[in-house]
Amino acid sequence: MAGTGVFEEIIEGDVFKYYTDGEWKKSASGKSVAIINPTTRTTQYKVQACTQEEVNKVMESSKIAQKHWAKTPLWKRAELLHKAAAILKEHKAPIAECLVKEIAKPAKDTVTEVVRSGDLISYCAEEGVRILGEGKFLVSDSFPGNERTKYCLTSKIPLGVVLAIPPFNYPVNLAVSKIGPALIAGNSLVLKPPTQGAVACLHMVQCFNLAGFPKGLISCVTGKGSEIGDFLTMHPGVNCISFTGGDTGISISKKAGMVPLQMELGGKDACIVLEDADLDLVAANIIKGGFSYSGQRCTAVKVVLVMESVADALVEKVNAKVAKLKVGPPEEDCDITPVVSESSANFIEGLAKDAKTKGATFCQEYKREGNLIWPLLLDNVRPDMRIAWEEPFGPIVPVIRINSIEEGIHHCNASNFGLQGCVFTKDINKAILISDAMETGTVQINSAPARGPDHFPFQGLKDSGIGSQGITNSINMMTKIKSTVINLPTPSYTMG
Numbered sequence: 001m002a003g004t005g006v007f008e009e010i011i012e013g014d015v016f017k018y019y020t021d022g023e024w025k026k027s028a029s030g031k032s033v034a035i036i037n038p039t040t041r042t043t044q045y046k047v048q049a050c051t052q053e054e055v056n057k058v059m060e061s062s063k064i065a066q067k068h069w070a071k072t073p074l075w076k077r078a079e080l081l082h083k084a085a086a087i088l089k090e091h092k093a094p095i096a097e098c099l100v101k102e103i104a105k106p107a108k109d110t111v112t113e114v115v116r117s118g119d120l121i122s123y124c125a126e127e128g129v130r131i132l133g134e135g136k137f138l139v140s141d142s143f144p145g146n147e148r149t150k151y152c153l154t155s156k157i158p159l160g161v162v163l164a165i166p167p168f169n170y171p172v173n174l175a176v177s178k179i180g181p182a183l184i185a186g187n188s189l190v191l192k193p194p195t196q197g198a199v200a201c202l203h204m205v206q207c208f209n210l211a212g213f214p215k216g217l218i219s220c221v222t223g224k225g226s227e228i229g230d231f232l233t234m235h236p237g238v239n240c241i242s243f244t245g246g247d248t249g250i251s252i253s254k255k256a257g258m259v260p261l262q263m264e265l266g267g268k269d270a271c272i273v274l275e276d277a278d279l280d281l282v283a284a285n286i287i288k289g290g291f292s293y294s295g296q297r298c299t300a301v302k303v304v305l306v307m308e309s310v311a312d313a314l315v316e317k318v319n320a321k322v323a324k325l326k327v328g329p330p331e332e333d334c335d336i337t338p339v340v341s342e343s344s345a346n347f348i349e350g351l352a353k354d355a356k357t358k359g360a361t362f363c364q365e366y367k368r369e370g371n372l373i374w375p376l377l378l379d380n381v382r383p384d385m386r387i388a389w390e391e392p393f394g395p396i397v398p399v400i401r402i403n404s405i406e407e408g409i410h411h412c413n414a415s416n417f418g419l420q421g422c423v424f425t426k427d428i429n430k431a432i433l434i435s436d437a438m439e440t441g442t443v444q445i446n447s448a449p450a451r452g453p454d455h456f457p458f459q460g461l462k463d464s465g466i467g468s469q470g471i472t473n474s475i476n477m478m479t480k481i482k483s484t485v486i487n488l489p490t491p492s493y494t495m496g
């Protein structure tokens with residue numbers, strides 16, 4: 001159970017503590033932030049509302065701890081990460097339980113998230129040992145006008161303090177996808193968890209604490225993003241920001257100082273379906289891609305662009321599968337569970353109403369109880385409808401019928417987002433041409449968009465992000481190159 005056993009020290013009374021300097025502490029603010037269970041719509045947990053003064057102290061300890069950590073041998077950093085991964089996996093049950101209560105993720109998927117996170121941490125340790133153990137050796141005579149008088153040695157050095165801000169939908173996995181790379185690369189890390197998902201994150205942080213990381217190296221400050229977010233992201237002690245979330249990321253990018261940014265933001269992933277596609281495969285992928293975790297994934301299929309000639313057949317197949325989706329509470333492992341908040345449900349409802357007014361075909365009756373919205377396929381969606389462009393982050397999938405591949409590509413590229421997309425066809429040559437034409441960070445051929453496996457590069461174009469994630473890219477992003485040049489008094493050539 002949450003806050004018991006090895007997690008007992010992270011809670012006092014009914015409020016979870018924040019983590020700094022290797023200790024669990026109560027905020028001097030005396031205030032707490034409530035975490036509302038999306039299913040019951042009542043307060044499930046409370047976390048500390050940290051103050052700016054506490055954030056300042058966290059940054060100070062983080063800076064000091066980083067200096068020592070950077071001098072810790074790489075193999076020792078890796079050893080500790082492996083230990084944290086094992087502890088996390090050992091305690092998957094209480095962490096998964098928090099995810100069910102805080103973000104209404106179906107129970108079996110919460111366990112998968114925690115296990116995947118443990119694997120991610122271990123992979124970071126292994127990848128870090130490999131890629132950080134290597135540098136470059138350059139010689140000067142390859143550049144015109146130079147003799148071989150200079151030897152340049154390069155290595156990857158840490159950035160300092162990394163600020164990690166994950167979103168609600170994968171609070172644990174998207175936190176460790178920042179923590180693992182940051183730590184193996186010799187940085188310290190300050191985590192600001194999403195409010196919904198904060199308690200799962202605090203449990204995850206306790207696993208790092210139990211693994212024995214030096215004090216101050218990892219900190220976790222809680223509070224509403226709208227209240228302490230700007231203070232954190234604009235803090236002079238921060239040397240790198242790794243953020244995953246919505247448009248908030250765009251404003252952070254504008255306000256942040258001269259620090260490297262890794263931004264993974266929203267998406268409107270298109271699924272282009274050609275006439276020769278295997279429609280059973282497409283239907284299965286629209287269900288998985290569009291409706292898993294009730295569509296609350298940045299990589300969810302958010303618009304289907306299907307050739308008119310096969311549209312009826314595809315819609316019929318998808319509808320047959322939608323009818324089989326189990327709708328209800330996350331505890332019962334339902335496919336469709338309540339969306340994260342009432343405001344999110346209201347937003348999704350607004351998109352459905354707009355589509356109704358403008359004449360979309362509702363393949364199912366629109367139904368909502370509290371935050372629970374029944375899965376809905378909208379056929380005959382047209383570009384003048386909001387759902388054609390906006391991301392619902394909910395269980396609603398629009399279908400736009402197209403008459404040419406160009407029309408599909410045009411719709412995809414007219415979006416301000418450019419995260420992922422997918423194309424279904426048996427013609428690999430066409431698939432490659434379409435993939436090249438789609439302005440997105442990744443295109444999946446014959447499968448729904450997905451971030452994983454976690455070592456694959458993951459990046460968004462346009463408003464979908466800055467930089468690239470994935471274990472290797474994140475480790476590289478959280479380092480800088482340092483060069484040392486040896487200047488020889490006379491040219492020297494190796495004779496072999």
Ligand SMILES: NC(=O)C1=CN([C@@H]2O[C@H](COP(=O)(O)OP(=O)(O)OC[C@H]3O[C@@H](n4cnc5c(N)ncnc54)[C@H](OP(=O)(O)O)[C@@H]3O)[C@@H](O)[C@H]2O)C=CC1
Pocket residue numbers: 165166167168169170192193194195196223224225226228229230233244245246247248249252264265266267297298391393419460464
């Ligand atoms: N590309 C990707 O990899 C992903 C993108 N997303 C996108 O994220 C959105 C949904 O996630 P959601 O969590 O609601 O996104 P938000 O952008 O609302 O929140 C993301 C994180 O930012 C924090 N935050 C809020 N305001 C500020 C601020 N001013 N300064 C700093 N941090 C702040 C939040 O804290 P708090 O919760 O306390 O407000 C949360 O931890 C969707 O648009 C989705 O597409 C989601 C997952 C992955």
Ligand SMILES: O=C(O)[C@H](O)COP(=O)(O)O
Pocket residue numbers: 169170174296297298299300449450451452
């Ligand atoms: O947060 C998200 O929505 C993701 O980064 C998507 O991850 P997934 O494709 O593995 O579900």
